[in-house]
Amino acid sequence: MLRIIAARARGAMPGFQPATLLRMHICERDRYEGKPLLDRILEKCREFHVAKATAVRGLGRYGAASEIHRARPLVHNLPVVITIIDAPEKSDRLIPEMQTMMDAGVIAISRVEALVVNRQAQTRHAS
Numbered sequence: 001m002l003r004i005i006a007a008r009a010r011g012a013m014p015g016f017q018p019a020t021l022l023r024m025h026i027c028e029r030d031r032y033e034g035k036p037l038l039d040r041i042l043e044k045c046r047e048f049h050v051a052k053a054t055a056v057r058g059l060g061r062y063g064a065a066s067e068i069h070r071a072r073p074l075v076h077n078l079p080v081v082i083t084i085i086d087a088p089e090k091s092d093r094l095i096p097e098m099q100t101m102m103d104a105g106v107i108a109i110s111r112v113e114a115l116v117v118n119r120q121a122q123t124r125h126a127s
Contacts (some may be wrong), residue, residue: 002030003113006053015019015115016052016113016114016115017078017087017113017114017115018041018086018087018089018111018112018113019051019085019086019087019088019089019111019112019113019114020084020085020086020091020092020109020110020111020112021084021085021109021111021112022070022082022083022084022085022091022094022095022098022107022108022109023081023082023083023087023106023108023109023110024041024081024082024084024102024105024106024107024108025079025080025081025105025106025108026038026079026080026082026102026104026105027039027058027077027078027080027105028077028078028079028080029077029104030102030104032101032102032106034120035121037101037102038055038080038082041053041082041098041101042053042055042082042090044094044097044098045077045084046095048090048093048097049090050084050086050090050094051085051086051087051090051116052083052084052085052086053082053083053084054082054083055080055081055082056081056082056083057078057079057080058078058080058081059078061081075124085112085114088111093110094107095107
């Protein structure tokens with residue numbers, strides 16, 4: 001454990017690569033060109049061959065209108081957070097596309113180091 005912490009402090013974790021973590025905060029009802037914005041964003045991620053994109057529906061939100069919105073029966077406009085992890089240059093290309101698709105929301109970006117673990121792919125290639 002100490003070796004991991006020391007390597008991390010030096011910025012040299014074995015196997016980790018520089019990456020960008022994007023988080024987009026939108027709402028379920030948001031749309032782009034007549035389709036749900038969430039679907040359009042995921043389609044754009046596939047088009048750009050993004051390494052990983054995950055959408056998570058929230059239980060409530062607080063935002064620019066200074067109101068707290070919570071899940072209620074028959075009301076379907078919960079917050080959605082889309083997390084995207086990929087190489088910085090791919091994220092830099094993706095951000096302007098996302099901006100044009102969004103009427104409202106937030107895009108947050110963090111520079112991170114990522115390690116891709118895919119034991120299933122390793123097993124398939126070894127066979």
